[in-house]
Amino acid sequence: MPKTDFPPKEGLFPVPVVLVSSIDKVTQAANIITIAWCGVVCSAPAMLSVSIRPSRHSHRLIKETGDFVINIPTGTMLKEVDLCGIRSGRDIDKFKACSFTAEPSSKVLSPMIKECPVNIECALKNIISLGAHDMFIGEVQLIHVDNNILVPKDGIDYAKASPIVFNQGEYWSLGKRIGHYGFSAR
Amino acid sequence: MPKTDFPPKEGLFPVPVVLVSSIDKVTQAANIITIAWCGVVCSAPAMLSVSIRPSRHSHRLIKETGDFVINIPTGTMLKEVDLCGIRSGRDIDKFKACSFTAEPSSKVLSPMIKECPVNIECALKNIISLGAHDMFIGEVQLIHVDNNILVPKDGIDYAKASPIVFNQGEYWSLGKRIGHYGFSAR
Numbered sequence: 001m002p003k004t005d006f007p008p009k010e011g012l013f014p015v016p017v018v019l020v021s022s023i024d025k026v027t028q029a030a031n032i033i034t035i036a037w038c039g040v041v042c043s044a045p046a047m048l049s050v051s052i053r054p055s056r057h058s059h060r061l062i063k064e065t066g067d068f069v070i071n072i073p074t075g076t077m078l079k080e081v082d083l084c085g086i087r088s089g090r091d092i093d094k095f096k097a098c099s100f101t102a103e104p105s106s107k108v109l110s111p112m113i114k115e116c117p118v119n120i121e122c123a124l125k126n127i128i129s130l131g132a133h134d135m136f137i138g139e140v141q142l143i144h145v146d147n148n149i150l151v152p153k154d155g156i157d158y159a160k161a162s163p164i165v166f167n168q169g170e171y172w173s174l175g176k177r178i179g180h181y182g183f184s185a186r
Numbered sequence: 187m188p189k190t191d192f193p194p195k196e197g198l199f200p201v202p203v204v205l206v207s208s209i210d211k212v213t214q215a216a217n218i219i220t221i222a223w224c225g226v227v228c229s230a231p232a233m234l235s236v237s238i239r240p241s242r243h244s245h246r247l248i249k250e251t252g253d254f255v256i257n258i259p260t261g262t263m264l265k266e267v268d269l270c271g272i273r274s275g276r277d278i279d280k281f282k283a284c285s286f287t288a289e290p291s292s293k294v295l296s297p298m299i300k301e302c303p304v305n306i307e308c309a310l311k312n313i314i315s316l317g318a319h320d321m322f323i324g325e326v327q328l329i330h331v332d333n334n335i336l337v338p339k340d341g342i343d344y345a346k347a348s349p350i351v352f353n354q355g356e357y358w359s360l361g362k363r364i365g366h367y368g369f370s371a372r
Contacts, residue, residue: 001334003305005292008232008326011306012256013342014349014360015225016200039201039225041237042316046194049235049321051227070198075364082370106191119189120197128314130228130323135235137316140194148187156199158353163200165351165360167344173361174200174351178261181355184268 013167015039019071019084020050021102022061022110030102030111032094033058034085036166037133038070046140048122051133057089062136066124067108070138071116075162075173082171107141117146117161199353201225205257205270206236207288208247208296216288216297218280219244220271222352223319224256232326234308237319243275248322252310253294256324257302261348261359268357293327303332303347 015036023030037051048070052059062068073081080098087094095102101114105121112119122138149160158174165172201222209216223237234256238245248254259267266284273280281288287300291307298305308324335346344360351358 001332003330003332004336006329006331006340009329010226010229010232010234011304011326011329011331012202012204012224012226012234013258013344013347014200014202014351016198018198037226037229038198039227039235040196040198040223041225041235041321042319043196043223044318045316046196047316048196048198049225049227072199078365079370082365082368086368086371118197126314128312130231130233132230133228135227140197143192143195143197144189145192145197146187146189150190154192156354158199158356158358161199163353164364165200167349167360168342169367170344170363171365171367172344173364174353175359175361177356178350178359179264179268179357181357182268182272184265185272 014165014172017073017081017164017166017171019073019081019113019116020058021069021071021113022058023065024061025064030095031058031061031089032084032113034081041137047125047137048120048140049135049137051135053133059134062124063127065109067110068122068124068136068138069105069108069110069112070120070122071113072118072163073116075164078164078171081164112144117149119144200351200358203259203267203350203352203357205259205267205299205302206244207255207257207299208244209251210247211250216281217244217247217275218270218299220267227323233311233323234306234326235321235323237321239319245320248310249313251295253296254308254310254322254324255291255294255296255298256306256308257299258304258349259302261350264350264357267350298330303335305330
């Protein structure tokens with residue numbers, strides 16, 4: 001089948017949808033921003049990137065504290081996830097608006113979202129200006145996983161975790177497990 | 187429910203699984219590497235990142251040509267996707283091993299994988315060394331989308347595209363569309 005050409009845009013899918021939590025160093029007000037422009041960038045040390053527009057409230061907070069937490073939401077939190085992506089922390093308290101609980105982290109100043117089954121504490125290592133977005137590179141400090149989604153040998157039951165998949169503006173659920181890394185060698 | 191702490195690792199999920207194609211500037215031999223450590227890093231200009239270990243064959247090829255193509259595979263290509271992640275282009279011709287067709291790109295030297303429904307031509311803008319992985323930042327030059335998965339108004343039918351979701355070592359399929367960006371404001 002022939003293909004149609006499209007000019008440059010963020011054509012990649014599927015990508016994650018995460019809630020990035022941060023805190024105002026002075027007022028101690030916590031904030032949340034929904035991010036789909038994120039990913040794994042290094043295995044050792046384990047590093048993740050989140051890209052944030054300089055105009056966003058979280059941009060300043062993370063720059064000032066030097067840390068953030070990546071919280072992986074479940075599909076049941078979809079309305080809250082969407083809200084945290086379109087509203088600003090300058091106007092509303094997103095923890096309150098979402099009925100989320102800000103839980104102190106172990107290694108960083110930014111709080112975790114208690115209701116999310118996975119929280120990844122990150123120390124900011126670098127900010128790289130790319131254009132519309134600045135990329136924040138965070139080194140993973142500690143990961144917290146809800147015992148409800150854990151399976152023996154430190155694995156995660158992803159059907160229970162039910163993360164949200166983002167396809168260029170559309171939120172999707174996970175389907176089924178179809179294989180594992182390295183299966184073709186067996 | 188209480189949570190269990192885990193030491194730093196790449197705890198993020200879901201992430202994309204893509205086939206990155208490249209070419210040897212001298213021999214003109216094309217290669218493919220499967221990458222899950224990738225993501226969107228900037229909207230304008232549209233930029234994507236792929237992280238590759240310096241030991242990988244594709245690392246040198248992309249560094250030398252200064253470009254690469256991100257090809258989004260379908261679930262039906264899962265065996266090929268896994269194979270391109272565990273074998274080296276130094277040992278085998280992955281296009282041949284996967285029965286894939288190397289199609290010339292429009293804007294870059296690296297060829298596209300014809301069988302993938304989406305091909306994103308990228309020009310290398312920066313390489314950032316992070317540790318085990320180097321992050322290659324590519325600026326999107328042109329996107330090709332199979333007419334079979336296109337729906338009116340330049341949208342994509344993601345059920346037809348059936349991209350592969352990667353959850354920390356497990357391949358998953360897509361489930362269902364559960365919403366769209368901004369829905370909570372309506």
